Amino acid sequence: MGSSSGSEPRRVTIHDVARSAGVSRQTVSRALNGKDEIEVSTKQRVLDAARELGYRPSRFARGLVRQDTTTIGLVVPDLLNPFFTEVAAAALEAARARGWHVVVYDTADRAAEEIGTLQVIGTQVDAVVGYFSCSEDELDQFTRGMPMVLIDREPRTARFSAIRIDGEEGVRAAVAHLVGRGHTRIGMLDQVGRAAPSPRREWFTAAAAAHGVDAGLVAGAAQSADGGGAGLRALLAEHPEVTAVFTFNDIVAVGALREARRLGRSVPRDLAVIGFDGLALGALVEPPLSSVALDTRRLGALAIDQVGRLLTGAEPLEAADLVVRAELRLAGSA
Amino acid sequence: MGSSSGSEPRRVTIHDVARSAGVSRQTVSRALNGKDEIEVSTKQRVLDAARELGYRPSRFARGLVRQDTTTIGLVVPDLLNPFFTEVAAAALEAARARGWHVVVYDTADRAAEEIGTLQVIGTQVDAVVGYFSCSEDELDQFTRGMPMVLIDREPRTARFSAIRIDGEEGVRAAVAHLVGRGHTRIGMLDQVGRAAPSPRREWFTAAAAAHGVDAGLVAGAAQSADGGGAGLRALLAEHPEVTAVFTFNDIVAVGALREARRLGRSVPRDLAVIGFDGLALGALVEPPLSSVALDTRRLGALAIDQVGRLLTGAEPLEAADLVVRAELRLAGSA
DNA sequence: CGCGCAGCCGTGAACGTTCACGGGAGCGCT
């Protein structure tokens, strides 16, 4: 019962078209791929036959014989986070410029999803670029010999290439700016749930130390606006003296901004806020968000460029060139 | 001259692994794919040999013989617009649940890119879902017989399936709400640059007429926050009496919100704003954005579901089921 | 002893396309 109609309807192949048009496979191939060495009338006849039969070439058969289609996998923790969206958009654009295809995977910020993803991805793409939090061993195990470019992560081995995000100077400038405005109690909303302290935290700590202010006013925050709000609440509960806050990223900062408003704290008068990432979103909120800004466009393009070099066997970029530096961009919030 | 090392290093095939391990192709295949009918020690030997040689199976050869890997193409006008990002994320998730792969293409909101995209996509995916503005003829010409699901577009022929966005009721509720608050001069910021008036504009016109208010207070706006700002400025310049505005989408609304602030108009006291889409972004701005909200998650899932049915030959969903209804969600801005 | 069976492995074939090559028809020229 039901509606599926009996035996599988065998795929329409190039043979069928050839037979229908009364020519050979090769002639069909010529017609379809726009080669010459074919008469116009013949070409038209083949094209008509192909349309008639609803023929579409098998990408597998084609890919098998010509090695020219490359597909790269892009893995992001959360597409709904605008930062990753910006990076993805940049990567997409860079890939399109090279005629490559990009399949996107969202790991929902869970390490388990990462290896699950790698498992299926491993056999479906020619190279991988993206964000990973799982161990290098796991990473290697499921990508065996595939070119890989990690973003915002320092690999221990030469097995992986990586794009480094360097915010040291930018964060120092941010802290300097806050200190210059008279702030001495500067808090931070750091990423929560990671084992090691984040590099951004370390940059903050170093910068605070350099300016002689306390670097211990830290609370954790989940990677979301709500997380930022909750984080700010927690931070202020524990350290009411805080007058300025640096956040792990802009999403968290925007949440903090909103929470400050709810708490009746005027920004930047009662509380200065500086985020990290420099998202376009920052210009939409009130007051506009100051941020240690990253060139996401360059980040995505760089990743694609490097993965391309690994793929084609060209000279890969040096680690020194694989860096995206963040710089302070001031707006109304600090 | 340069660094590329002479002749192409022939690909490592299953034969090489077989020879190296002293077994047959089939045994290698068994080992790699985790089938049984193979001795443990043999399996290990094969696995070692494979790793040793850096072997990775060809997805083309594999795909050719087993028909089980399906890839669908997702085409969006602008990944940086959070609305499309939300849809994309939902589609990605739905596809992953089925074990399908999704390659994403960004057409940069240009019709020329659309057919360029279709051209390359046509031979690389099994089905397409997405947003298109080009003609159905062009659409058909480059997708010839491929299952297609169009989003937010009413196809004239049965060649295409489509997900309809129905905001009629939601927009009517929005206008009703504004009228109930005493607004009689309600403007709209419509999409600009399209030939025909947008359905959202028509819903607005009908709703305004139903409530006996002028529906002619309309200005165009580009699809961005800046566009929304400029649009509001233009609208108020021409119709200073406007006290409320409905926008084509939330991005435009957020831009209008910002512009209102700059113009010294307090929202919602001096100017009420209601957007369309119901983005998460709306909750981040001040005041929070009222919006005729769409369930983007359902939208993406629905599209994938339908394309899956077309692909597998299952009973496709009726047009009546392929609808996402928008409903008014009130917040602070109106 | 012979038979059957389970466990392990190998051999052709097939998937659908493009590439390299070869061949026939038609035409112009010597």
Added chain:
DNA sequence: AGCGCTCCCGTGAACGTTCACGGCTGCGCG
């Protein structure tokens, strides 16, 4: 007439993998 060239077109082979089948061993059992 004969040669050569251009224009079309077709034939085997190859791409790298899995599937279907068949074969060989060794063991248990009647």
